[in-house]
Structure formats: C-alpha cells, structure tokens
Amino acid sequence: xxxxxxxxxxxxxxxxxxxxxxxxxxxxxxxxxxxxxxxxxxxxxxxxxxxxxxxxxxxxxxxxxxxxxxxxxxxxxxxxxxxxxxxxxxxxxxxxxxxxxxxxxxxxxxxxxxxxxxxxxxxxxxxxxxxxxxxxxxxxxxxxxxxxxxxxxxxxxxxxxxxxxxxxxxxxxxxxxxxxxxxxxxxxxxxxxxxxxxxxxxxxxxxxxxxxxxxxxxxxxxxxxxxxxxxxxxxxxxxxxxxxxxxxxxxxxxxxxxxxxxxxxxxxxxxxxxxxxxxxxxxxxxx
Amino acid sequence: xxxxxxxxxxxxxxxxxxxxxxxxxxxxxxxxxxxxxxxxxxxxxxxxxxxxxxxxxxxxxxxxxxxxxxxxxxxxxxxxxxxxxxxxxxxxxxxxxxxxxxxxxxxxxxxxxxxxxxxxxxxxxxxxxxxxxxxxxxxxxxxxxxxxxxxxxxxxxxxxxxxxxxxxxxxxxxxxxxxxxxxxxxxxxxxxxxxxxxxxxxxxxxxxxxxxxxxxxxxxxxxxxxxxxxxxxxxxxxxxxxxxxxxxxxxxxxxxxxxxxxxxxxxxxxxxxxxxxxxxxxxxxxxxxxxxxxxxxxxxxxxxxxxxxxxxxxxxxxxxxxxxxxxxxxxxxxxxxxxxxxxxxxxxxxxxxxxxxxxxxxxxxxxxxxxxxxxxxxxxxxxxxxxxxxxxxxxxxxxxxxxxxxxxxxxxxxxxxxxxxxxxxxxxxxxxxxxxxxxxxxxxxxxxxxxxxxxxxxxxxxxxxxxxxxxxxxxxxxxxxxxxxxxxxxxxxxxxxxxxxxxxxxxxxxxxxxxxxx
Numbered sequence: 001x002x003x004x005x006x007x008x009x010x011x012x013x014x015x016x017x018x019x020x021x022x023x024x025x026x027x028x029x030x031x032x033x034x035x036x037x038x039x040x041x042x043x044x045x046x047x048x049x050x051x052x053x054x055x056x057x058x059x060x061x062x063x064x065x066x067x068x069x070x071x072x073x074x075x076x077x078x079x080x081x082x083x084x085x086x087x088x089x090x091x092x093x094x095x096x097x098x099x100x101x102x103x104x105x106x107x108x109x110x111x112x113x114x115x116x117x118x119x120x121x122x123x124x125x126x127x128x129x130x131x132x133x134x135x136x137x138x139x140x141x142x143x144x145x146x147x148x149x150x151x152x153x154x155x156x157x158x159x160x161x162x163x164x165x166x167x168x169x170x171x172x173x174x175x176x177x178x179x180x181x182x183x184x185x186x187x188x189x190x191x192x193x194x195x196x197x198x199x200x201x202x203x204x205x206x207x208x209x210x211x212x213x214x215x216x217x218x219x220x221x222x223x224x225x226x227x228x229x230x231x232x233x234x235x236x237x238x239x240x241x242x243x244x245x246x247x248x249x250x251x252x253x254x255x256x257x258x259x260x261x262x263x264x265x266x267x268x269x270x271x272x273x274x275x276x277x278x279x280x281x282x283x284x285x286x287x
Numbered sequence: 288x289x290x291x292x293x294x295x296x297x298x299x300x301x302x303x304x305x306x307x308x309x310x311x312x313x314x315x316x317x318x319x320x321x322x323x324x325x326x327x328x329x330x331x332x333x334x335x336x337x338x339x340x341x342x343x344x345x346x347x348x349x350x351x352x353x354x355x356x357x358x359x360x361x362x363x364x365x366x367x368x369x370x371x372x373x374x375x376x377x378x379x380x381x382x383x384x385x386x387x388x389x390x391x392x393x394x395x396x397x398x399x400x401x402x403x404x405x406x407x408x409x410x411x412x413x414x415x416x417x418x419x420x421x422x423x424x425x426x427x428x429x430x431x432x433x434x435x436x437x438x439x440x441x442x443x444x445x446x447x448x449x450x451x452x453x454x455x456x457x458x459x460x461x462x463x464x465x466x467x468x469x470x471x472x473x474x475x476x477x478x479x480x481x482x483x484x485x486x487x488x489x490x491x492x493x494x495x496x497x498x499x500x501x502x503x504x505x506x507x508x509x510x511x512x513x514x515x516x517x518x519x520x521x522x523x524x525x526x527x528x529x530x531x532x533x534x535x536x537x538x539x540x541x542x543x544x545x546x547x548x549x550x551x552x553x554x555x556x557x558x559x560x561x562x563x564x565x566x567x568x569x570x571x572x573x574x575x576x577x578x579x580x581x582x583x584x585x586x587x588x589x590x591x592x593x594x595x596x597x598x599x600x601x602x603x604x605x606x607x608x609x610x611x612x613x614x615x616x617x618x619x620x621x622x623x624x625x626x627x628x629x630x631x632x633x634x635x636x637x638x639x640x641x642x643x644x645x646x647x648x649x650x651x652x653x654x655x656x657x658x659x660x661x662x663x664x665x666x667x668x669x670x671x672x673x674x675x676x677x678x679x680x681x682x683x684x685x686x687x688x689x690x691x692x693x694x695x696x697x698x699x700x701x702x703x704x705x706x707x708x709x710x711x712x713x714x715x716x717x718x719x720x721x722x723x724x725x726x727x728x729x730x731x732x733x734x735x736x737x738x739x740x741x742x743x744x745x746x747x748x749x750x751x752x753x754x755x756x757x758x759x760x761x762x763x764x765x766x767x768x769x770x771x772x773x774x775x776x777x778x779x780x781x782x783x784x785x786x787x788x789x790x791x792x793x794x795x796x797x798x799x800x801x802x803x804x805x
Contacts, residue, residue, distance in 0.1 A: 103742055128697030139701040139709075237704035238771075282741055284711060284766040285701070 084108070088271060096149035096277045106278060113279025116272050120264065129283055133243055134259055139283045142239040145169045146228055147287035153277035157270070159263035168263060171231025176215065177254030184211050189249045195224040195236045198244060295601055297549060298322070298433075300571035302579035304587060318440065319513060319577035321423060322433035322569075326596025335411045336420055344465070347472035351375070356757035357721035364474050370758065377758075379719060382685065388678040392671055399667035401529040403659045404614075405536045409522065409589035415515050416589060418466070418508035419575060422459055429455045433572060459509040460501065467500030513576045516589055523586050531617075533658055537590045538615040539570075539581040542627035543647070545635040562637040563611050569601050570594035570612055580612055608647055619652035626651065688726065688792040689717040690785040699801045706771035708802045714740075714763045716785060718755040724787050727752045728765070732781035733800055735773030740765045767800065774802045 004013045007025055015026045029037075048054060051063040062068075087108045091099060099105050118127070124135045131137035141147065145155045155169055162168040176185060190201055191208030213222055219232035226234035233241065241259075242252050265273050280286070303317045349361035351374055358365065363372040371378040371386070378385055400407050409416060430436045430451050442448055471493050472480060483489035507515050516523065530536065544564035548554045551561045564581070571579045573594060576587045580594045598612040626648070627635045640648055695711035703709055716726050729750035730736055737747040741764040745751050755761040769779075779800040786793040 106742065126697075128695075130698035130701070137698075137701065139698055139711075140703055142704040234704065238702055238706040239704050282764070284709065284739070284741070284764075285703075 091274055092271050096153050096274050099274065099278055100149055100281065109275045109278040110282045113275035116268065116276050117279055120268065134241060134257060136241055138280050139285050140239055141285040141287065142234065142237055143287065144231055144233055147285060149277055149281050149286060152280050153274060156276050157263060157265035157273045160261040161258055162260060162263045165263035169231060172258060173256040175255045180215065185250060185253050188212055189246060189253060192235050192249055193246065196238065295565050295567045295604060297566065298568040298572045300568040302571050302582065303577035305579065316514065317577065320433045320436045321575045322572040323427060324573040324593040324596045326599055328592035328596045332411060332420065332591065336417050339412055339417050344469050347477040353721050358476060360476055362473060366474060376682065385678060385682060388674055392674050395667055395671035395674060398529060399664060399671055401526050402531065402534055402667060403664045405530060405534050406526055406590040410591040415507060416591065418504060419512050421462065422508045425458045426455055460505055463501040463504035464497065466504040467497040470500055471496050516576065517587050533616050533618055533661055535614045535616055535654065536584055537580060537588060537592055537595060537612065538620055539612050540610065540615065540623065542623045542635060543637055543640050544611050560636055560638055563607050565601065567601055569597040573597040614654055616658050622652040686794050687719040688785065688787055688794055690783055690794050690796050691715040692783055692796040692798050694798060700803065703768065707768050708774055709766055709768040710800050712765045712767065712798065714765045714783060716755050716761045716763065718757065718759060721757045723754060723757050725752050725754050727786050727788055729784045730767065730781060731784050733769060733779055736767050736769040736781065738765050738767050769800065777802050777804050
C-alpha cells in the first residue's frame with residue numbers, strides 16, 4: 001500500500017484492499033465500540049486471574065478468588081442439610097406413629113422416604129411400589145408381617161429372611177412335593193382356590209379339606225386366614241404374592257419360593273428407615 | 288395582509304436531518320438545545336406530565352384494606368407468593384391471561400389512537416418523552432434557555448461551567464434514583480421497604496434494580512434523549528404502517544406558508560407574492576427532536592406539537608391566523624394544497640387561499656370529529672371494547688374456589704385383600720379469597736365408592752371436610768375404593784365436587800376410576 005488514497009464520494013481513505021475494482025473504505029470504528037472492545041480484553045484477563053482458567057500439566061490455575069464449582073455444590077448441600085436439620089432431629093427423636101400424627105413432620109418424612117425409596121427400593125418393589133410376582137405390592141392392605149406403622153418400620157429395618165440380621169422376619173414353608181402324593185397336592189390346591197372364591201373344580205377337591213387341616217392348618221390356620229406371627233399368608237383374600245392360578249398354587253405347594261429382603265437399618269440408618277416407613281404407610285394400605 | 292409591523296427575531300437553528308445537506312451514513316450526533324415553548328399544547332403537556340408522573344410515583348403508596356390475611360397495598364406485584372393485587376382484584380398465576388388480555392387491549396388502544404390522532408403516544412405519554420421533558424426543565428432551570436445553553440456548551444471549562452454542569456447532572460441523577468426507587472415499591476410493601484432501603488437492610492435485588500433503572504433513566508433521559516426515539520425505538524417504524532390519509536399529524540401548511548419571506552414588507556412592496564411563513568425558525572428551535580417540520584412528515588417527529596405552539600405565538604404577534612403549523616390530516620392538506628396550487632398547475636400561491644379581504648377562504652378543509660370517527664377507528668374501537676368486555680366477563684365470572692385433581696398413574700389401581708379396587712388421587716383445593724374456609728369434598732357417581740384422605744381422621748365415607756388457609760392451595764391425598772361387586776367396567780367416570788357450605792360456592796372435577804380388565 002503506497003500512501004493514502006482518498007475516496008472521492010465519501011472523503012474517507014481506503015484500506016488499499018481491492019477486489020475486482022471494488023475498494024474497501026477505511027472507516028474508523030466508533031470510539032465507544034473500540035473502548036468496549038478493550039474493556040472486554042481487560043475483563044477477560046482479569047477473569048482468568050480471578051477464576052480457575054489457565055491449564056497446567058496436571059491441573060489448572062486455581063484463581064485468586066478460590067472459586068470452584070465443587071465448592072459451590074458442597075456449600076449448597078451444607079445449606080440444604082442445615083435447612084432441614086430441625087426436621088431430621090424431630091424424625092430421629094419420634095416414633096413413626098408420632099411422626100404420622102404431626103402433619104408437617106409427616107409431609108417432610110414422607111417426601112424424604114419417597115426419595116430414599118426411589119434409590120433403594122424400586123429395584124424390587126417398582127417405582128409406584130406396586131411390586132410384581134414375588135415382590136409384594138406395598139399399596140394394598142395385605143401385610144405378611146403387619147401393616148401398622150411400627151411393624152412396617154421393623155420389617156424395613158431388619159429385612160425378611162436376611163441371615164445376617166438376628167431380628168429378621170423369618171418363615172419357611174416345607175416343600176410338600178416330597179411329602180405328599182401329587183394327587184393329594186392337587187386336591188389341596190383346589191381346596192385353597194375355593195377358600196378365596198376362585199373358580200375350582202369341586203369334583204377334584206376330594207379330601208382336600210381334610211388334607212389342608214392335617215398339613216397346612218398349623219401355620220395357615222383351619223380357616224386359611226394365615227398367621228402373621230409365623231409369616232403365614234392369608235389364603236382367603238384376593239392378593240397372591242406368587243400368583244393365584246392353579247399352576248402357581250401347585251408350584252408353591254410342591255417347591256415353595258421364599259423371597260428375601262435385606263435389612264436396611266445398618267445401611268440407611270434408623271432415621272431414613274423411619275422416613276421409609278412413613279412413606280410406605282402413606283401409600284394408603286397401612287393399618 | 289394584516290402585517291402590523293412587528294419584527295420577528297430570526298433564530299439561528301439548523302435541523303439535524305436537513306434534507307438540503309447530503310448527510311453521510313454515519314454522522315456524529317448534532318447536539319440539540321430545545322428552546323422553551325409556550326402555548327396550549329405546552330400547557331396540556333405539563334398536565335400530562337403531572338398526571339403520568341403522579342400515577343407512577345404515588346400508586347404504590349395507595350392503601351386498600353383486604354382484611355387480616357392479605358397485604359393492604361392497593362397495587363402490589365407479590366412475586367414471592369405469586370400474587371398480583373390491584374385494588375379489589377387479586378390475580379393468581381393461572382389467571383395471568385387477564386393481564387395478557389390487558390396487553391391485547393393496550394395493543395388495540397395504540398392502533399386506535401395512532402390511526403386517529405397519529406403518534407400521540409410518542410408526543411405526550413411515552414415515558415421517554417415525559418422524562419426527557421422533565422430533564423429539560425432541570426437543564427433550563429440550571430443553565431438557562433437555548434442561547435445560554437449553546438453559549439455554555441461552546442465556552443471553555445471554568446469553575447462556573449463546572450458548577451452548572453455538576454448541579455444539572457446531580458439533579459438528573461437524583462431524579463433517576465427516584466425513578467428507579469419508585470419502581471421497586473410496586474413489588475413489596477412500600478412503607479416497610481422504604482424503611483429497609485434507608486437502613487440498608489432491603490434485599491440486594493432492590494438495590495440492584497434501583498441501580499439499573501437509575502442508569503437507564505439517566506442515560507436515556509439525560510444523555511441520549513432524541514436518539515432513543517430515532518435509533519432505538521421500533522415504534523416510529525411500526526406507526527408509519529398505521530397512519531393513513533385521515534390520521535392527524537403535525538403538519539406545516541405550506542399552502543399558506545410558502546413562499547417564505549424573511550422581509551415580507553419589502554417583498555410585498557416589490558410586488559412579490561409572500562406566504563405566512565416568515566422563516567423565523569421558531570419551530571426548529573423548540574423541537575426536542577431537532578428537526579424542521581417544514582420539511583414535511585418525517586420519522587423523527589414525535590408529534591409533541593411544540594412547534595405548533597411556537598408558530599402560533601409568532602402568528603399572534605404578526606396578527607395572522609393561527610395554524611400555519613397545525614394538526615391536520617393528509618387528505619385535508621392535499622385538498623387545501625390543491626386550492627393553493629390550482630390543482631398542481633402553478634407553484635403555491637398564498638393569494639389563492641385567501642379572499643379579497645385577506646382572510647382565509649371558508650371552503651378550506653379543517654380538522655373535525657368526522658376525521659376521527661371513521662370505519663377504521665370504529666373497527667379498532669370495537670375490537671378494543673370487545674376484548675375489554677370479555678375480560679370484564681372473565682373477571683366477574685371467575686371461580687374463587689377451585690379444585691384440580693391428579694389421578695395416580697403408578698399404580699393406576701390397587702386390588703385390596705377383599706377384592707375391592709382402590710384408585711389414588713391428588714386433590715388440590717384452591718381458596719382464592721383472603722379468608723380461611725372449610726371445604727367439603729364429595730363423591731358424585733361411582734356406586735359404592737368411598738374416600739379416605741391422608742391426614743384427615745375420618746372413616747371411609749362419601750365426603751369429608753377440610754380447612755383451607757386464606758389465599759392458599761391445599762393438597763390432599765385421597766384414596767377412593769369401590770367394592771368388587773360394584774365395579775362396572777375398567778374405566779368409570781365420576782366427579783369430585785367441592786363446596787364451601789357458608790358461601791355456597793362450588794366447583795367440580797370430572798375424574799375417572801380405573802379397574803383391571805375383567
């Protein structure tokens with residue numbers, strides 16, 4: 001570029017750049033724009049000094065303000081913990097019944113229990129706590145181990161058939177497949193189906209009633225209504241953990257399945273177990 | 288011609304956008320020093336300024352008794368609790384469509400006003416105009432009128448100039464702080480917030496808001512002024528599309544003004560034809576936008592009508608009829624122009640619009656109410672009124688007691704041990720009045736169905752009562768169970784009905800009850 005070339009029309013000098021005879025005017029940028037531009041440069045430099053920015057070999061500069069996003073999360077968690085400290089202390093001090101009687105505390109514990117449930121329980125019981133075959137539905141009013149608030153708490157705390165916990169809920173039904181004849185088992189199965197009003201083949205019951213009294217009534221009682229002390233389910237109601245079909249019942253008499261639930265008290269702590277109990281009780285089936 | 292021999296001083300004023308000068312695309316700002324105008328439009332603008340500023344500053348301090356359970360501020364936007372109070376009206380977030388309706392009305396209102404009387408919003412009530420006017424009052428008070436200000440601007444820096452400038456900017460900033468300060472009172476209890484502000488214990492957002500609005504008020508009102516209207520505001524562009532040949536605009540009536548003559552006596556003596564315009568530039572000097580209205584209608588003109596006042600003053604002094612610059616419609620202007628130019632045959636001849644006695648002809652077109660009331664404005668007015676009536680109907684007929692129901696989806700139903708089917712619902716009761724009340728929730732339909740509600744000690748029944756706090760929403764978890772024998776189909780419709788037994792207000796929600804497929 002040699003010297004200044006002033007554009008005749010606008011009176012502005014050109015940059016000297018030319019494309020096919022079209023020349024670019026060298027209009028200066030407005031001063032406010034240039035100043036803003038310099039200000040952003042200064043700002044950017046200051047920012048990288050104040051905040052973590054420059055990469056080093058193993059880490060990065062930490063910034064003179066000492067800011068970190070991990071620190072932010074820590075502070076937020078601490079603030080959240082502090083905000084609910086009073087509630088947690090109250091849950092810790094009270095029984096499940098007392099928590100349920102206190103409207104505010106019940107809502108707090110139920111929400112906390114719901115969160116713990118979503119993490120620890122839905123793998124077996126489902127997100128809606130409706131269970132599936134072999135895993136009990138917690139919404140209904142049929143409770144193998146008791147549906148009172150404190151009974152629910154004890155079941156969660158100590159688990160079911162969980163060998164490591166001495167206070168765990170335990171029951172074991174013998175496998176009648178090796179004890180009774182197949183024909184007898186079929187007669188019992190028909191009789192059991194008749195107890196809950198399911199369709200049954202009356203002609204196939206035969207000695208079913210007598211066989212039931214002799215073999216099953218010890219635990220399930222003569223009426224078939226079961227015994228919570230022994231963890232024996234009620235056979236007269238509409239709820240069947242392993243299914244109500246004839247094949248399901250036959251299978252359960254021959255080779256019973258026994259579900260296991262871990263004890264949660266050691267893992268989650270008493271407070272969370274209480275919150276879980278409040279949540280499960282609030283699902284509507286509690287007694 | 289009624290020339291009484293008064294001499295009119297010619298002001299040295301150059302419009303910022305003169306069409307005679309070829310302007311570069313990028314030009315530095317030409318500072319404007321608007322001269323004080325006097326006249327009926329100026330009087331009217333003082334009144335408008337008083338009313339609009341009065342509304343803005345005083346509204347938050349009005350009280351309205353709503354009882355013990357609601358704030359007593361007449362106009363309050365309670366963001367923390369999501370409530371908006373306007374006198375006897377209380378709006379919940381879900382009723383925000385009322386505000387949307389008001390905005391629609393504001394839109395139609397602007398169409399109506401613009402198509403009828405042009406940019407009246409810009410000229411009289413736009414906050415930018417009102418605050419610039421206020422800032423100009425301060426400027427004139429401290430630095431004097433136009434000539435004194437031009438002189439001061441050109442003068443080298445001295446202790447005197449520094450003192451004047453400091454005083455002016457100081458008062459401007461004080462006004463700006465008061466502007467930002469008044470804004471926040473709409474969002475909290477005004478007397479309490481004022482106390483907190485002074486003692487420094489108000490929320491940080493209050494101070495930030497004041498700071499931001501102080502900065503914008505000072506910058507827009509004091510420093511940028513007419514540039515906000517010319518360069519930043521979209522409204523001048525939009526309005527151009529709304530004006531038609533029957534809209535009132537501030538117009539220089541060159542059919543009686545041209546040819547301009549600075550020395551009309553000499554010109555008349557020389558046998559030349561002269562118009563009413565003495566080219567005194569008074570209209571340019573008073574213009575807050577710094578333009579020359581005699582160049583015709585233009586984007587920059589906010590129709591503040593101060594040039595009309597200035598010109599009328601000059602016409603009065605000269606003993607001529609007012610209205611050389613006036614509110615006129617384009618069609619009237621064209622009609623009169625056709626008379627003055629004999630339908631475009633000759634150049635403007637002022638003699639053609641006057642009678643032999645020298646007064647303006649009687650058949651010239653004038654502004655009248657018929658210009659304002661025409662199909663277009665009537666359509667706008669109709670739309671505006673319709674929206675207003677719909678809003679009024681919506682406001683008067685809205686429920687103050689409402690129920691919303693969410694059906695549990697997981698599980699959709701639960702089989703109980705006796706075979707009964709149970710569905711879960713989250714029932715939300717909305718008490719929209721500032722009084723506590725007891726609401727009775729009842730099941731309609733669903734034979735044999737009974738409810739239990741978590742947290743309400745009552746055996747299963749067809750209805751239950753629950754207390755709802757004033758102005759609050761109460762959420763109740765409700766389980767509805769139906770005996771196996773009564774279940775009729777996998778989906779049964781039924782209804783939750785809520786009633787306030789003391790006021791007999793009711794609301795209902797159509798829900799469905801799900802059961803396993805038979």
